[in-house]
Amino acid sequence: MTTEFEKVFGAAPTGVWAAPGRVNLIGEHTDYNDGFVLPIALRQVVLATARRRDDGRLRLYSAQGDGRVTDVLVADLKPGAVAGWAAYPAAGVWALNESGHQVGGADLYFDSDVPSGGGLSSSAALECSVLAAYRDLYELDLDQRQSALIAQRGENDFVGVPCGSMDQMASACCTEGAALFLDTRDLAQRQVPFDLAARGLRLLVIDTRVKHDLGDGAYAALRAGCERAAALLDLPALRELTADRLPEALDRLPAELGPLVRHVVTENARVLQAVALLDAEDFAALGPVLTAGHASLRDDYGVSCPETDLAVAVAVEAGALGARMTGGGFGGSIIALVPEERTSPVAAAVEAAFAAAGYLAPRSFTATACAGSRRVG
Numbered sequence: 001m002t003t004e005f006e007k008v009f010g011a012a013p014t015g016v017w018a019a020p021g022r023v024n025l026i027g028e029h030t031d032y033n034d035g036f037v038l039p040i041a042l043r044q045v046v047l048a049t050a051r052r053r054d055d056g057r058l059r060l061y062s063a064q065g066d067g068r069v070t071d072v073l074v075a076d077l078k079p080g081a082v083a084g085w086a087a088y089p090a091a092g093v094w095a096l097n098e099s100g101h102q103v104g105g106a107d108l109y110f111d112s113d114v115p116s117g118g119g120l121s122s123s124a125a126l127e128c129s130v131l132a133a134y135r136d137l138y139e140l141d142l143d144q145r146q147s148a149l150i151a152q153r154g155e156n157d158f159v160g161v162p163c164g165s166m167d168q169m170a171s172a173c174c175t176e177g178a179a180l181f182l183d184t185r186d187l188a189q190r191q192v193p194f195d196l197a198a199r200g201l202r203l204l205v206i207d208t209r210v211k212h213d214l215g216d217g218a219y220a221a222l223r224a225g226c227e228r229a230a231a232l233l234d235l236p237a238l239r240e241l242t243a244d245r246l247p248e249a250l251d252r253l254p255a256e257l258g259p260l261v262r263h264v265v266t267e268n269a270r271v272l273q274a275v276a277l278l279d280a281e282d283f284a285a286l287g288p289v290l291t292a293g294h295a296s297l298r299d300d301y302g303v304s305c306p307e308t309d310l311a312v313a314v315a316v317e318a319g320a321l322g323a324r325m326t327g328g329g330f331g332g333s334i335i336a337l338v339p340e341e342r343t344s345p346v347a348a349a350v351e352a353a354f355a356a357a358g359y360l361a362p363r364s365f366t367a368t369a370c371a372g373s374r375r376v377g
């Protein structure tokens with residue numbers, strides 16, 4: 001890593017920082033509605049090898065990028081100033097300054113094993129690796145939560161993606177062996193023990209390797225639909241709507257907004273249910289909650305796709321306790337909760353079904369709950 005850095009930047013780095021991708025167990029499209037989420041951090045990380053520069057230049061290179069060094073003055077950073085992949089790390093630096101932290105330049109070399117665009121949040125991992133490096137390089141007084149919020153601000157206002165806070169909060173705040181139960185309204189969080197191996201279970205992640213193009217515009221439209229429904233219901237956010245008041249709310253809303261609201265309300269309830277089941281170590285009951293979450297994303301929210309629907313259906317048929325898409329949707333990955341001995345058969349069954357359907361070969365791995373962003377070298 002040091003050698004690669006020196007080849008690109010002609011000097012030795014100061015250190016290496018890691019920020020993980022994530023899978024979300026349940027609570028999808030709830031974060032921008034002030035709701036609940038329950039992610040775990042993956043062992044797959046973006047590594048940022050870095051050194052500080054005191055001449056105001058920000059130089060960025062990625063082993064998975066375009067083979068070019070992006071070289072920009074921190075003082076010149078503004079939304080639209082950096083195109084392509086480098087906008088994500090530049091966004092973190094811009095957002096630090098916007099948030100009142102006076103920071104200058106750096107050389108940053110990225111190398112990642114988080115699949116990009118696979119619904120595992122490589123973008124937040126990239127941003128959070130920058131935040132972790134800058135915090136140490138510039139001795140900033142920032143905790144993990146503040147770093148996550150600054151990274152989110154960068155993705156929202158510099159890159160222009162209207163994401164909620166889950167991905168950055170997961171990449172920064174998750175801890176080893178636990179799922180992060182996060183209330184995105186006030187950012188209250190609790191680390192919920194998540195040790196599947198001790199119970200003879202595995203979390204299988206299956207990356208369908210498809211990303212449907214309609215995703216970006218559709219995400220913004222869904223978010224706008226939720227905000228319109230909340231306004232019509234005189235609520236600050238859909239989070240405030242509880243399940244018992246759902247029927248009455250649905251009566252008051254135009255037909256096209258009803259399913260969106262139903263998903264958000266039932267999904268928030270599923271997160272609370274999942275946390276209670278994890279606390280009780282009742283994994284057999286957790287499975288159907290995950291699968292119900294997928295049905296809601298497919299039938300009410302409309303963000304699944306034939307590939308994720310097939311993977312979920314086949315995984316459950318082949319012995320998973322439950323399965324669902326994870327991430328924003330329109331492709332990406334699914335998770336399946338499986339008894340250890342069913343791990344390979346479930347992965348093989350999905351592979352066979354994809355081959356038969358003429359889809360790309362999916363990629364599978366098992367996930368355990370890992371730590372959030374940190375210095376590693």
Ligand code: ADP
Pocket residue numbers: 046062063064065084085086088110111112115116117118119120121122123124126327
């Ligand atoms: P996800 O966050 O689910 O992986 P996104 O579309 O939000 O998908 O982010 C993917 C984008 O992040 C890529 O198109 C690329 O611009 C950037 N990205 C992610 N990982 C890397 C990397 N290792 N090197 C360069 N750019 C990356």
Ligand code: MG
Pocket residue numbers: 121122123124167
């Ligand atoms: Mg992303």
